[in-house]
Amino acid sequence: MIDRQTTFSGMTASDLPATTLEPYLTKHIQDFTGPLRLFRFKGGQSNPSYRIETPAATYVLRRKPFGTLLASAHAIEREYRVTLALHGAGFPVAKPLHLCTDEAIIGSPFFIMEHVSGRIFWEPHAPGLSGNARAALFDEIGSTIARLHGLDIAELGLADFGKPHGYIARQIKRWSDQYRASETEQIVEMDQLIGWLPGACPADSGASLVHGDFRLDNCIIHQSEPRILAVLDWELSTVGDPLADFAYHLMQWHMPVSESGAGVGSLLDHAHEPGLPSIESYIQRYCQLTGRTMIADLDIYLAYNFFRLAAIFQGILGRVRAGTAASTAAEAMAGQVRPLAQTAWKFARRAGA
Numbered sequence: 001m002i003d004r005q006t007t008f009s010g011m012t013a014s015d016l017p018a019t020t021l022e023p024y025l026t027k028h029i030q031d032f033t034g035p036l037r038l039f040r041f042k043g044g045q046s047n048p049s050y051r052i053e054t055p056a057a058t059y060v061l062r063r064k065p066f067g068t069l070l071a072s073a074h075a076i077e078r079e080y081r082v083t084l085a086l087h088g089a090g091f092p093v094a095k096p097l098h099l100c101t102d103e104a105i106i107g108s109p110f111f112i113m114e115h116v117s118g119r120i121f122w123e124p125h126a127p128g129l130s131g132n133a134r135a136a137l138f139d140e141i142g143s144t145i146a147r148l149h150g151l152d153i154a155e156l157g158l159a160d161f162g163k164p165h166g167y168i169a170r171q172i173k174r175w176s177d178q179y180r181a182s183e184t185e186q187i188v189e190m191d192q193l194i195g196w197l198p199g200a201c202p203a204d205s206g207a208s209l210v211h212g213d214f215r216l217d218n219c220i221i222h223q224s225e226p227r228i229l230a231v232l233d234w235e236l237s238t239v240g241d242p243l244a245d246f247a248y249h250l251m252q253w254h255m256p257v258s259e260s261g262a263g264v265g266s267l268l269d270h271a272h273e274p275g276l277p278s279i280e281s282y283i284q285r286y287c288q289l290t291g292r293t294m295i296a297d298l299d300i301y302l303a304y305n306f307f308r309l310a311a312i313f314q315g316i317l318g319r320v321r322a323g324t325a326a327s328t329a330a331e332a333m334a335g336q337v338r339p340l341a342q343t344a345w346k347f348a349r350r351a352g353a
Helices: 004-008 018-028 076-088 131-149 167-182 188-200 242-253 279-290 298-322 330-350
Strands: 011-013 037-041 049-053 058-063 096-100 110-114 208-210 219-221 228-231 238-240
Touching: 018 096, 058 076, 076 096, 076 110, 131 208, 131 219, 131 228, 131 242, 131 279, 167 188, 167 238, 167 242, 167 298, 188 298, 188 330, 208 242, 238 242, 242 279, 242 298, 298 330
Parallel strands: none
Antiparallel strands: 011 037, 037 049, 049 058, 058 110, 096 110, 208 238, 219 228
16 A cells, blocks of 8 residues: 555656746746746646746646546636635635646646645645644634635636536536546446436535535645645636535545555544544534534435546546556556445435435
8 A cells, every 4th residue: 555645745857848938937927037947746636736946936837737638627727717816815825826828838738826835634634643733623624615615706706617506417417427438447336326316416505616626635734833824726616516515525534445545545544533523523513614504415415426536536547548647646546436436326325316
């Protein structure tokens, strides 16, 4: 089994053309001066990220993967737009600096943002923390997603960022299509879910900005405080059902443990960790912060989200076979598609499927 913290932390060699990138950034980024040094971050499975070092400052570049991609995937332009809006509202994100849609510069669209220095925990139980620090960190994470769901879309300038109604139904169709487009073997549970989910959609619980992949390893944490400095990876963000977004975040309590360590970390084997909240208390805290009394149809929300993640992982496997995967650990995710589908179907059965 891989050590997630070691495997996904740090950097490796860059595959970007510095000869075209440096003069472009000098022209378009205020006070940018070379020479630059490029490194690729090891973590992440979707839009590759790079560290750019200059004598005066450090930046981060996010780009679309090279090669042929599935339709609507890797929407770097949307990621830049939402990050820009959130930064203006004081929400913790890295400050975006420039969007480039000219593929001639590095071979794909990209954007530049400020580098935020801090900790990234690749395991969801935040190893190494005391019980008090872990409890405070989970309180911070829960408060941050509640804050996100309370933002006014119109005030952010994102009223047209997505359709406010029918979010889950559209997502089910999207990820069913994406799964079929990259399917490599028959998984009975995925076929059952594709047939059952469209008729099981809960009514919209509201409309808010949703992250789409909110979890601890997509957050940069202050070096010594349980405080989120920046939420990363807004590629899947849109306007949608906040409870669907929150239920995705809750999956870590039920995530099947990967034999290889690839994929998404799990809390299943860490209930004993000091300071780790139970899923029930975590849900209660979110409901208090968002003015709810409970989350109805939670099993359906979880079935949908485990299905969605299985489809995402299948898409990553498809990119491995096409040679466009962002991480060398991507192929190991293939073994997680079936357990995710089986977990999704378990919740579907609990919901009456």
